[in-house]
Amino acid sequence: MKLRNLGALSAAVLIVASACTQSGAPATGGAPATGGQPSAGGGEKGTITVWSSLPRQGSSKGQTDTIVNAIKLALEERNNQAGGYTIEYVDGDDSTAEAGQWTEAKEIENATNASSDPDVVGYLGTFNSGAAAVSIPINCRAGLVMISPANTYPGLTKPGKGEEGEPDNFYPDGCKHNYFRVIPADDLQGLAGAKWAKQLGFKKVYVIDDSQLYGKGIADVFRAEAPGQELEVVGNDSILGTETDYISLAQKVQQAAPDLVYFGGITQQNAGQLWRDIKDAMPDVAMMGPDGIAEQAFLDAAAEAAEGTYTTFGGLPAEELEGEGAEFVSTFKERFGDLEPYTAYGYEAANVLLDAIERASARNPTDNAQLRAFVLEEVANTKDYQGALGTWSFDQNGDTTLTQMSGSQVVDGEFVFQDIIE
Amino acid sequence: MDLEQFAVILSIGLFNGLIVALVAIGYTLVYGIIELINFAHGDVFMLGTLLTYFGLVAILPGFGVEASLISALALIPFIMVITAVINASIERVAYRPLRNAPRLAPLISAIGMSFILQNVGIILLGPSPKAVPSVLPNDPLIVMPGGRTLISLNEVVVGAVTIPLLLALAYFVTSTRQGKAMRATAQDREAAGLMGINVNRTISQTFLIGGALAGAAGFVVALFLGQAWWFFGFPFGLLAFTSAVLGGIGNITGAALGGIVLGLVKSISDFYIEARWTNVIVFSILIIVLVFRPTGLLGAKQAEGA
Structure with a gap:
């Protein structure tokens, strides 16, 4: 009995409360919209x-x-x-x-x-x-x-x-x-990466991903788009962020002799270690990744190995807007x-x-x-x-029709905008 | 098959294995003496990488000393003492009160300690890996006719730190009075106590040794891999624990052997198969070995048989 009373009481409170929020909100000037009859016209x-x-x-x-x-x-x-x-x-x-x-x-x-x-x-x-x-x-x-x-x-x-x-x-x-x-x-980033790699003049690319939804998705797109951008994929690997090191993998990459290594993944999947081990084996190879590594944490983890790394970002930096x-x-x-x-x-x-x-x-x-x-x-x-x-415009999926991406490079330990990738 | 390449892969695996062996011995020493899997051990190792990082970026510069290989080596004793004391304190706080409790209780408190240490790592280092200043040159030392580097200077430093430690440990356990007390305690704690051995002190001492080795391994990894990360305790701990089981848990020589075997397997799998399959292969090998030799490669629990 007592419980039922409580229930009824709280229901009443709820109704009053919601009535309050409905009528209480439009307090600023003018005639408030009453009973679903907004006063049309007249500002x-x-x-x-x-x-x-x-x-x-x-x-x-x-x-x-x-x-x-x-x-x-x-x-x-x-x-x-x-x-x-x-x-x-x-x-x-x-x-x-x-x-x-x-x-x-x-x-x-x-x-x-x-x-x-x-x-x-x-x-x-x-x-x-x-x-x-x-x-x-x-x-x-x-x-x-x-x-x-x-x-x-x-x-x-x-x-x-x-x-x-x-x-x-x-x-x-x-x-x-x-x-x-x-x-x-994000799916456009793999394509943008491949296009930019071609613009930068790379020919042979080794693709690595971090076995996760985000990273593997981007890397798969990159691999699929590479031939269309005259890039030869000389090898590809999936890594796990829980590995202690990638020294042997770096040997494998070295043997394939790419001029660019593309990594689809994020810093927190041990990207810094991957960078160091690959750069140790191949100091001259160029490296590229998506916005998952375009952050300070990546620079902290990879340190000098990050230098020269290319990254793509979905959209344009503020300075490039017109x-x-x-x-x-x-x-x-x-x-x-x-x-x-x-x-x-x-x-x-x-x-x-x-x-x-x-x-x-x-x-x-x-x-x-x-x-x-x-x-x-x-x-x-x-x-x-x-x-x-x-x-x-918005397309039928609700996505923007803008596909412009920006490419940055690590110069002296900072991400520096380089190019708009159409 | 390219034999020179294979030799390079073996050499990488060997030096990785030596590091894993140092951590694995910590697991096996503790198991040998109190039959506890010290899950916090990997995280004590992680603290070793963390201490190395702070030593090189904060403490050495604080004393006006430039971070170099020599000054870094001077850090080793301090790191080993700190991790040894931490490991022994963990035993005192989390395991000793539970020594006569059901065996699952200290296991759970070990997992708890592991989480505590991980969070200490997150608080001190932040959530992402941090690059350790590179003081370890990786100049080629032995170059093969084909032009590939078989052994580089940084690998030699790994060997120069780990191998003497392993030999010193073997000497300590087999040939000193305290080592004898350890072996006796491992064999039969009660009887050892009746013979006048201070069991508590002997157990503390085991944790001190395990912690010191973990600290040394942390130092080597921080320099060799160039990173310090709160998460490191997990992958290295897993690999080291697996090595200890593979070699025969409780058996010191077995742990060292297991570490080297796993280092080689990992390196070969990373190169010839694919990195993401490495854990699958490592554990498949473990299962196969345990099916045919349930006590591991060298037989379990023979702390006396160092």
């Missing part, structure tokens, strides 16, 4: 909310601070207005201090909170591909659009490029595809200081969403639920978008 249509879900603590904080600032800048430039709506921004955190990175529980919490609030029309994120895999289905069921500035795992969008069943399992029960990203996915992008970079630098690799992508994601809100608003939605559906459609319709990253 103010009420307040709607845009969420971002990023790891705001831990090792990614430096990156996400700049992404959040870029989103705020995009909003500021429009006076927090889009299509007659006032935009409220929620800076969601999907990390915990203890974990120091994103956690599944926090990401589920963010997606649930955002998608159950009818005033939320867009979800910017995530930063980590693993977090996107968690929140896409939740937001998809609620018809809430997601735009990621940083996810590069191919399986989130591309059939046959991830694990079996991907990406369909992220969009369950036939819900409408709700996930988009403004950054090129037009609107260059304008953004200089404004951002003035206001907030240095940019991180994903900063401009955060700005682009926010602007794509705000433009879609404007187009959706022009279609005169009857209530915020319909507005959310229209925004999703309009994001999907983004074609020939002229933004900070250049002119591009």
Whole structure:
């Protein structure tokens, strides 16, 4: 009896609470949207909310601070207005201090909170591909659009490029595809690596991967694309990060006499050791890898063996952006200081969403639920978008049509931008 | 088959095997005396690589000494003393109170100690491998007619550190009073105690020796492979433990032999097959040996038969 009372009480509390969040949010000026009848025309249509879900603590904080600032800048430039709506921004955190990175529980919490609030029309994120895999289905069921500035795992969008069943399992029960990203996915890096190797004049390449989804995926693409780029694959090996050394493997590589060694993998799979052992055996061989090694940790691990290493990165560095992008970079630098690799992508994601809100608003939605559906459609319709990253569209998978990659080289212990790989 | 290439692969395997042997002996000494697999041993070895790293990048420069091969060699005694004391402290804190508990209890506390040491490594070194300053030149020493290097200077240093240590250990166990006490304790702890041997002290001493060897192995690996990493305890520990079992756990000569055999197998498999299959091959060989010789190559538990 007592229990049942408690249940009824908590149900009542929940109803009141959710009623509060519904009516309480649009407090900023103008006539609030009441009873699903937004006052059409005349500027103010009420307040709607845009969420971002990023790891705001831990090792990614430096990156996400700049992404959040870029989103705020995009909003500021429009006076927090889009299509007659006032935009409220929620800076969601999907990390915990203890974990120091994103956690599944926090990401589920963010997606649930955002998608159950009818005033939320867009979800910017995530930063980590693993977090996107968690929140896409939740937001998809609620018809809430997601735009990621940083996810590069191919399986989130591309059939046959991830694990079996991907990406369909992220969009369950036939819900409408709700996930988009403004950054090129990883599968393009293998191709970019092969193209760049040809440009640099290499002829014979030895391909090594770290036996993991990310690394092997890239290495397999590289190997498949190599013949088309007039590269001869003289050997290939899979290694494990748990090995003590690669001295014998280095002998094997030496015997195959390549002029380039390509490694598909990440620093944490013992890339530093691999580099040292190969450079010991072949001081003159060139080495190349994807963005999984384009980080300080790799330089710490490989030290002098890293010198001269070529790396590819999915997208362009801030200094290479032109037009609107260059304008953004200089404004951002003035206001907030240095940019991180994903900063401009955060700005682009926010602007794509705000433009879609404007187009959706022009279609005169009857209530915020319909507005959310229209925004999703309009994001999907983004074609020939002229933004900070250049002119591009979303393809049918939700991927950007931009395929430009940048190539960097380690010079005096630092990654130095070298070339744009088309 | 290219015989010169094969010789190079054998030489690589031999020197890797010597390092593994140093770690393996630590496992086998402890097992021989208290029948415990000291899972933390690989991590004590890892601390050896960590101490070498900090010695070369922080402590030597702190004293105004340039990091070189000679100054690095001067670090060895300090590293060996520190890892020896750590290993003996682990025994005192985590194993001795459980000596009469069911055998699974100290095993679990050993795994716990291993995690603690790994996290100490993460806190001190950070999550990624760190490059150790290269003070070990790898100039070719013996070059074959075909132009390939058979033995290089850094390999000679590996041999120069490990082989004397192995010989010193053999002398200690077979020919000294304390070594005799160790062998007696290994054979029958109670009887040894009744004969007036201080069993606790003898066990502590075994851990001291095992820890010192692990520290030396850590030093050699940090210089030879050029890296220090909190994770190193796992791959080396696994290889060394496997060597100890392969040679006959508890048998010192067996552990050394097992280490060298596994070093050779690993090197040959990495080169002629594929690196990712190496662990499969190593453990297949272990299983085959154990099926036909359940006590390992040289027979188990003969700490007295050094």
